[in-house]
Amino acid sequence: MFVDSHCHLDRLGQSPEQLKQTLEFATQRGVSHMLCVAVSVREYEQMYETVRGFDNVSVSCGVHPLHQEDACDFVTLLDMASRPEVVAVGETGLDYHYSAETREVQLHSFVDHIKVANVTNKPLIIHTRDARDDTLALLNEHKDDSTNGVLHCFTETQEMAEQAIDMGLYISLSGIVTFQSAKRLKKVAQSIPLDRLLIETDSPWLAPVPYRGKQNQPGYVVEVAEYIAKLRGISVEELARATTDNFYRLFSACKRHH
Ligand SMILES: [Zn+2]
Numbered sequence: 561m562f563v564d565s566h567c568h569l570d571r572l573g574q575s576p577e578q579l580k581q582t583l584e585f586a587t588q589r590g591v592s593h594m595l596c597v598a599v600s601v602r603e604y605e606q607m608y609e610t611v612r613g614f615d616n617v618s619v620s621c622g623v624h625p626l627h628q629e630d631a632c633d634f635v636t637l638l639d640m641a642s643r644p645e646v647v648a649v650g651e652t653g654l655d656y657h658y659s660a661e662t663r664e665v666q667l668h669s670f671v672d673h674i675k676v677a678n679v680t681n682k683p684l685i686i687h688t689r690d691a692r693d694d695t696l697a698l699l700n701e702h703k704d705d706s707t708n709g710v711l712h713c714f715t716e717t718q719e720m721a722e723q724a725i726d727m728g729l730y731i732s733l734s735g736i737v738t739f740q741s742a743k744r745l746k747k748v749a750q751s752i753p754l755d756r757l758l759i760e761t762d763s764p765w766l767a768p769v770p771y772r773g774k775q776n777q778p779g780y781v782v783e784v785a786e787y788i789a790k791l792r793g794i795s796v797e798e799l800a801r802a803t804t805d806n807f808y809r810l811f812s813a814c815k816r817h818h
């Protein structure tokens with residue numbers, strides 16, 4: 561059984577019937593659970609409506625660092641993230657690669673999300689790109705010891721992975737690890753302790769080899785798992801079991817389906 565720890569099912573551009581088929585395909589491939597991650601609080605309701613009929617899909621709530629035009633105030637974020645169906649806060653974080661000019665707003669928003677995670681006691685879904693020092697510094701400064709989280713779609717350095725793991729965080733790998741150019745990331749993928757590793761598609765983006773360039777979907781998390789298992793010299797069953805256990809440990813509000 562696999563879990564897709566991070567996807568955007570509302571961004572697939574599919575009709576309800578098509579989405580049903582996409583999720584059936586995922587189930588056929590052994591994907592038992594999916595976490596549908598919000599990128600905007602303003603669009604949260606719409607996202608929730610899209611997936612609420614599926615009991616193998618959970619949802620998060622937050623504002624993506626690259627969607628600061630949708631930035632919301634602390635009270636609204638706290639209110640929305642407190643809703644009972646919301647299992648995690650995010651995605652939040654810092655992205656200076658694509659949007660260094662919104663740095664100040666991103667920092668402010670990230671701190672709000674960390675505080676909301678502390679108050680709601682829900683884990684953080686963190687997006688971090690070319691912002692290693694600020695990401696870790698803000699987590700160190702604001703995160704309660706009881707608050708945990710994941711660095712999702714990780715593409716940063718070995719050093720950052722180690723620092724994050726020392727803080728108790730999880731690391732999630734996407735289809736990027738299957739790309740030939742991702743040499744540094746393949747090394748990181750071999751070194752993350754098995755009890756801190758998650759897998760994801762980040763669909764509709766970043767389809768793994770051999771689907772690269774096509775629209776991604778949760779069923780393709782199997783290729784991510786197979787690739788990492790091979791890199792680490794373990795069976796895909798062992799990798800699937802560990803990453804699934806890790807998922808339910810971190811996102812403890814998700815109901816486990818067998
Ligand atoms: Zn992201």
Ligand SMILES: [Zn+2]
Nearest residue numbers: 566597651762
């Ligand atoms: Zn995402």
